[in-house]
Amino acid sequence: MKTEELLNQLLEAALKAAQPEEQLARLKLEPVKGKTLVLGAGKASAAMAQALEKIWPDPLTGLVVTRYGYAVPCEHIEVIEAAHPIPDENSQLAAQRLLAMTKTLTADDRVLLLISGGGSSLLSLAADPLSFAEKQALNQALLHSGASISEINCVRRHLSAIKGGRLAAACQPAQVINLLISDVPGDNPLDIASGPGVPDPTRCSDALKILERYQIKIPDSLRRALEDGQLESIKPEAFAPGQIQTHLLAAPRQSLLAAAKVAEQQGISTHLLGDALEGESREVAKVMAGIIQSCRLHQQPFKTPCLLLSGGETTVTLKGKGSGGPNAEFMLALAIALKGQEGVYALAVDTDGVDGAEEIAGAWISPETLDKARQLNLNPEAYLDNNDAHYFFQQLDQAIITGPTLTNVNDFRALLLL
Structure with a gap:
């Protein structure tokens, strides 16, 4: 299975788990x-x-x-x-x-x-x-x-x-x-x-x-x-x-568990990093990049290949002129920190389909993301400084647009290390 296809299946499973029908059907009230x-x-x-x-x-x-x-x-x-x-x-x-x-x-x-x-x-x-x-x-x-x-x-x-x-x-x-x-x-x-x-x-x-x-x-x-x-x-x-x-x-954990089940059916070892992660998007991205580098170089704390899932809600302190979507900003900061690291694919979305104030759910990256940006004369650091990650990924055709999902269990992040 192609990595992009797997990431899409993870997202679909996460969104499906957040729909209310099944949970309401179990409700028993006098x-x-x-x-x-x-x-x-x-x-x-x-x-x-x-x-x-x-x-x-x-x-x-x-x-x-x-x-x-x-x-x-x-x-x-x-x-x-x-x-x-x-x-x-x-x-x-x-x-x-x-x-x-x-x-x-x-x-x-x-x-x-x-x-x-x-x-x-x-x-x-x-x-x-x-x-x-x-x-x-x-x-x-x-x-x-x-x-x-x-x-x-x-x-x-x-x-x-x-x-x-x-x-x-x-x-x-x-x-x-x-x-x-x-x-x-x-x-x-x-x-x-x-x-x-x-x-x-x-x-x-x-x-x-x-x-x-x-x-x-x-x-x-x-x-x-x-x-x-x-x-x-x-x-x-x-x-x-x-x-x-x-x-x-x-709740977010249900979506993470649903995505984990999809990955494990494909034989990929999956680890949940938590469903309540908070902090500035770009700072959380640096932490995640450090974990990824340790996994790739030292097989610690997790052996590769593996999938790292997390949820919660990161934030953006808006200083530039962009719209500051936290999931897109997380993805851009992660791409910059990874510097084109081989074998790393990732996505981050808001499960309601709206990242911040934009009709964009989030974005995805691959080892080729920064090279694609350079070929288009895009400066990733400048877009990050301007809180304009949405437009950056739109130009790369790597923005994720789901439309209304009719639910909301907040951020869903999937980091695939091959």
Whole structure:
């Protein structure tokens, strides 16, 4: 089998493992006296709603919001689309409508929250005293700051009128069941779409420290509100025991295991380096290059041929004029560090099909990548300095474009050492 074909099969297996149908089919819930309301947000929320309608025995109503281009037809659950990664007016409208639908819930009712990655942007409602425009600008600044997703979502939870447990609080006294597809390192429900359906133990002071750490300017009114604790999120003691249940339907590790199975069927020794790797993309790439060099030269820590798989979420501190997609930047930095190392093939993608803000999932490299670039008079270091890896790989025809995958378990990296 050709190396490019094998890499494609690995990616296909990883994406298939992240689809919600199988996991929802295994879900066993006791019936309730009242109605079941479905609310949701995220890149996978429409696909989750469609799958839920197929297996749910009772009538369902509700509303989910997904990214533009990610809607799929549902019979009873309404689907609307909004913007990602920067929220737009539809993001605000979706949040308002979801909150409005909770007004008539009773203790006999149940709410199924279908939450997946991307929900932070798709379900966006600014808390006073923040305007929606100010929240959009802050979101942009956070995404370009180099902050981790956990740090970003801590801030988001305290600047929102719907996240940080606020949607779950609005559903009281109904029971809330979170059905989650994780796109975050560690699979913490707090960080998946900034936790609209789970309580949040972090404080306003934590959010303020993060903003200060990354030197993100905020309005004086917002600073005062954070300092005074006016924007505190919903704490665990606000809910009765058993009122909130949380089920993780899909996570990065499942995708890594699915890809590993494909490789092992081809007789390739496979090693999982972890599903929660974080850090600056170019720095993580240097670490991976060092591991690859050690394997090739010393057969340590792994003997070649082998496949190294990892997941998580790397970040880009945007300093150049490019769009800074973390997976493409990881690939470019890795290619530079490897210097055309023979026998090394790799890909890195965001499993939602969107690397950063671009409609590109990621990129792949081979030992010939740098030679191809030189033949086209492309300077890899200059593109890396400009955070413009997407355009670099597009010119080499080595960008990976999947289109909407209807799921999101974050980064998937495969390093094949022959």
